[in-house]
Amino acid sequence: MKIIICDSYKELSQKAADLVIDRMIRKPDLVLGLATGSSPEGLYANLVEAYREGRIDFGQASSYNLDEYVGIAHDHPQSYHRFMEDHLFSQVNLSRERIHFPDEEADFAHYDRAIEEAGGIDFQILGIGPNGHIAFNEPQDRLYLDTHVAQLTPSTIQANSRFFDSEDQVPRTAVTMGMGSIMKAKEILILANGPKKVEAVAPLLRGDRVYTGSPVSLCLLHPNCTLIVDREAAGDLAK
Numbered sequence: 001m002k003i004i005i006c007d008s009y010k011e012l013s014q015k016a017a018d019l020v021i022d023r024m025i026r027k028p029d030l031v032l033g034l035a036t037g038s039s040p041e042g043l044y045a046n047l048v049e050a051y052r053e054g055r056i057d058f059g060q061a062s063s064y065n066l067d068e069y070v071g072i073a074h075d076h077p078q079s080y081h082r083f084m085e086d087h088l089f090s091q092v093n094l095s096r097e098r099i100h101f102p103d104e105e106a107d108f109a110h111y112d113r114a115i116e117e118a119g120g121i122d123f124q125i126l127g128i129g130p131n132g133h134i135a136f137n138e139p140q141d142r143l144y145l146d147t148h149v150a151q152l153t154p155s156t157i158q159a160n161s162r163f164f165d166s167e168d169q170v171p172r173t174a175v176t177m178g179m180g181s182i183m184k185a186k187e188i189l190i191l192a193n194g195p196k197k198v199e200a201v202a203p204l205l206r207g208d209r210v211y212t213g214s215p216v217s218l219c220l221l222h223p224n225c226t227l228i229v230d231r232e233a234a235g236d237l238a239k
């Protein structure tokens with residue numbers, strides 16, 4: 001795993017955008033795997049700016065989002081559809097037919113097949129939950145490979161309650177890509193910032209073991225994975 005430690009969230013977001021922009025220029029029909037949440041917000045803002053400046057074009061690109069809550073409408077302020085709309089889709093020329101979310105399939109297995117038929121995800125963007133989850137693959141003994149419905153753990157419900165009026169309003173389940181869906185991506189970029197991510201990032205910085213109690217640690221096995229982290233999230237392990 002390639003590790004880049006940044007001094008600020010601004011620098012992290014710039015470095016992340018530089019990588020995505022480079023891949024989009026090399027392959028205009030890039031298949032993007034997209035995450036929501038606070039970690040990639042700066043990256044998406046930089047991509048919108050690059051698009052406005054004519055440095056990138058989403059005309060041939062396509063996207064597959066990692067996850068979506070169950071039980072809230074797509075136009076709900078906290079739905080992941082709405083997040084993507086606000087932060088990226090409404091501001092760039094990514095064609096509607098090429099935007100995909102896992103909960104839109106009647107049969108979730110079809111989502112993984114659709115990704116395969118599109119040639120696989122070229123570039124997967126990931127955030128990390130404070131408990132080490134990626135997408136909604138929560139720490140547990142057995143991790144699912146394919147797209148599935150996941151129960152959110154109490155710690156994720158609590159972490160995500162910052163976006164809702166109260167913890168009661170956070171959905172308890174979500175449709176999520178599985179570990180296999182994610183690990184099949186040709187390239188993975190993991191973003192983590194802030195002091196709440198210290199424990200989640202530590203297994204990646206130590207880099208000496210993988211375990212299902214830290215789903216993100218499995219990314220250590222991926223042949224083309226970059227972690228961009230700020231000093232606060234790297235904590236004492238920052239060199």
Ligand code: F6R
Pocket residue numbers: 034035036037038039040066067080126127128129130133134135136
């Ligand atoms: C979001 C997702 C989640 C988040 C993670 C970190 O699509 O898949 O795994 O990436 O919960 O969230 P933030 O970035 O808000 O700290």
